[in-house]
Amino acid sequence: MSNASVAVPTRGSLLWVVVLASIGAFITSLDVVVVSTALPSLRDHFGASLSDLEWTINGYNLAFACAMLTCAALGDRLGKRTVYVVGLLLFTASSVWCAVSGNAETLIAARVVQGLGAAAVLPLSLSLVSDAFPTEKRGAAIGIWGGITGLGVAAGPVLGGVIIQGLDWQWVFWINVPVGLLTAALCLVKVPDNKGTRAPLDLVGLALAAAGLFALTWAPVRAPSIGWGSTEVVATLTAGVVLLVCFVGWEVRSKAPMLPMSYFRHRGFSTSNGVAFALAFSLIGSLFLVAQMFQIGLGHDPLQAGLRMMVWNAMPMLVAPIAGGLSDRLGNKPFLLAGMLLQGVGLGWLGLVAKADVGYGTLIGPLIVSGVGISMVFPTMANAVVGSVPLEQSGLASGTNNTVREVGGVFGVAVMAAVFAAHGSYRSAGDFMEGFRYAELVAGGVAVIGALIAAAAPGRARVDLEAAPVAVLGS
Template identity: 70%
Template sequence: MSTSTEASAPPTGVVATLILASLGAFLTSLDVVVVSTALPTLQSHLHANLSDLEWTINGYNLAFASLMLTGAALGDRFGRRNMYVLGVGVFTLSSIACALSSSTGSLIAARVVQGAGAAVVLPLTLTLISDAFPIEKRGAAIGIWGGITGLGVAAGPVLGGLIIQDISWQWIFWINVPVGAAVMVLCLALLKDSRGARPQLDLVGVALVCASLFALTWAPVRAPSIGWGDPEVIIALVVGAVLMGAFLTWQRRARFPMLPLEYFSSRGFSTANGVAFFLSFSLIGSLFMIAQMFQVGLGFNPLQAGLRILVWTAMPMLIAPIAGGLSDKIGNKPFMMFGLILQGGGLLWLALVSKPDVAYTTLVGPLIVAGIGIAMVFPTVANAVVGSVPIIDSGVAAGTNNTVREGGGVFGVAVLAAVFAANGGYSSPASFMHGFKAAEIVAAVVAIVGAGVAALAPNKQQADAANPNALLVPATLQTAEQV
């Protein structure tokens, strides 16, 4: 049976796939940044404490990380286009629920459902693109995907600031509704459906991986409030590790595994996932802190803060398409390694110059340097991970990578919030900036560690030699391919 879109798909179909898949990534990235910009407003309007603010981010990330592999598996089983449309629909409807929330509890619950929808959407964006483009053009296509995603990151602070200042915080969620509805209609009208190699859904694997990832992400989400030594955190980590071991053991026995374990023997696959964890830890944790720093630490209103953050968040929109295109020629490793060095160096520079009365011009340089680094890594780590497996399993690869990345984001927010709380607080700008400085030093160190992982990645020649060239199917799925 055919398991992918026809190679001779018309150019209009290819372009439509790229645009519509990128819009899904745009929606999910925009929402994270817009909500981060709104944190001080939510703190006052909903009487939220630090834990509540963390949960508006981590409730989303918890569902996102826990269900990412399941979202990819559902796309392979029931059709990638169809599940993509369903995921966008869930995301859109939950955005309405967020906008109608009148308390932090209802907002957090709606954000969890949003995260579930995003867990279906995001891995399938890369699957749809990988399925539509030949290998030699995939890096450029993923670079464009990264640029459009970067547009969501760049537009988020400014759009959020405009909405919060001139309308109301609820409209940071209402804006998702027309975009989501348009994407759903156009996908059904313009895109062909495709499926993976698994004719059956691994229900045991789904249950084990969801429970494991939930426990492993619950621990860092709760740790800032109750402490890393609390029995609840320790038990969650132990249970998560045991369930993950059970999941991996089951994957060796399952007839149609969600995650073929032989992929982890690929240096390209393993290092790309390691890079994604450290990138997201540093990036999402910093985003949580920087969005508040401009408002609480420096006294800007939401719109002023959004405009000033733009020099950081606009870099993926400008640099990612270039990095993605060049990676097809010189490989992904240089961009991942030097990108993380720039990210870490920029964040360390930012930490060292931050103080209550610092001039904005002093912050521009470090923000640009960190942003360029992030933009270099973002598309190339995605290209590296999907390029390390057969195209038929690009959804599995993307799901794994995004699961690791979201897990990194959860740990990043939790750890940096804990470092901030241990060194500062919200009592005064000086107290905030003192905690911010300590948190960003940690974020910088984590990015540099990620650069060390990237240094272990294969170079272009090695990656090309190991490339499964989209023709091979893992041994565990050969039976499925014949069904």
């Protein structure tokens, strides 16, 4: 039996749990997109180099990817609400630091700390929701969580355009402060905490995982600047793989592993993480290029580009709650499979029709198809992951899934940027669109691979494991 003491919220508090957990996921998702729209203003204000601008994004992403497993493990042991609130406060404080930064170097340091805060917020926000609801209602709750989180991605380009054109870049960070403080305060009052497990922290496992993930994400971040064949990139990739192999070996032998390898014997857990990598690779890589396509390829300003992207990235608000609710009755597999296929078709279609003089009407179809696909996968993937492990370890399961997604996104941006550079350039709209075409075709292909992985997922909803020991996962 589990040693965890789980506090189950009353019926009247369930809405508070969903809303307050979703707000944390919302602001961390929003921040990634909004800051990207502020890069030209940061360049002008600080006289920042291209490398400085890259590290404004990459510093956040590296800290985010490397710390999620650690934060999730701490949440499962120290209390999920406790670590979630600490993450919110760290994210909020570092947002203030970002806003008052006097140079690019200080801003980059603040962004690293902001990424550490987000690493606690995002996985534990999902875990708080999944813990609060019984299995038969969990999909619908996660669907609502996914819709609110998706709103952050959808609103990001529009809000960023409004802020940059109407205020100043500092407000990209100031907007986090009142939201973060209010959410943290309400969480302490409205969200019950669980006391976590009594298992000791696996410090060796934490160190191996963090070092391996850092190396594995550092390599693609550096590759666009120094080349994929450079000694640094090859050596770092190799070190990352070796460290993660050592991590797996240690976890198999550990009496109190940070991440029980038996989880991966559950098809729902392993296939959902494979889908997560493919989804993030194709989605984040495409987001990086689509925003530029509307501005550089088609000549729109940031606000116009953000509004035109909403037919794509606003879909999670509309579709994710529906998909999450239906998955409670139909299982996760149909939505994972159909969603990844739609994602692949939409992105491939986008690549085929993209050209310098393409009209917006031609782009609406593929953007909607891809957006619907994303929206079907996002909540059901999360539901499948947290539903594959005992309740008290849902934070770790969520952290693993988010880490896989973050690594997939880093590789997606790097690989698609390399494909773009091989076939296009920024010299003209026509050159840009040529590189964009090939990159989107690659993204569509990776999404189809994700659909093949989804086809191996369990065909029906699992038996509830809330009170089951970990050992049953391999049976």
